[in-house]
Amino acid sequence: MAATTVPLSPRCGSTPRSRRKRRAIRRLVPAIDRHHPVRSCIGCRQRRPASELVRITRSADGIVVDGPSSGRGAWLCRAVDGSGDAELATIESSCLDEAIRRSQFARAWRTTIGRDELDAIRTTNNTR
Numbered sequence: 001m002a003a004t005t006v007p008l009s010p011r012c013g014s015t016p017r018s019r020r021k022r023r024a025i026r027r028l029v030p031a032i033d034r035h036h037p038v039r040s041c042i043g044c045r046q047r048r049p050a051s052e053l054v055r056i057t058r059s060a061d062g063i064v065v066d067g068p069s070s071g072r073g074a075w076l077c078r079a080v081d082g083s084g085d086a087e088l089a090t091i092e093s094s095c096l097d098e099a100i101r102r103s104q105f106a107r108a109w110r111t112t113i114g115r116d117e118l119d120a121i122r123t124t125n126n127t128r
């Protein structure tokens, strides 16, 4: 009995259909993804996954950076400094400066905010 071997076409299997399909979906709906929410940095205005941003909220207790809070959130880019300390989120300082300069916190929180409160965010950020 002579076995007939059918050579596999190089096109078959090298490019899985699922991969192509996933890429197409991402192109069609870039932001609508429950598992990867996208937020805009109030400093540089870039849209990024929420995991790459730090959420800053203002409540009656004060300003909370990257902590549990139900207040209105302002999002800023998360600094990547390579220290690997995931416990303390650090804000990208250029984005923080830009947000303070253009009063973006007041806009995000829909309130007036004192210069001293903004400086406190910066001080906290710099000591992290």
Ligand SMILES: [Zn+2]
Binding pocket: 041, 042, 043, 044, 045, 046, 076, 077, 092, 095
């Ligand atoms: Zn930013």
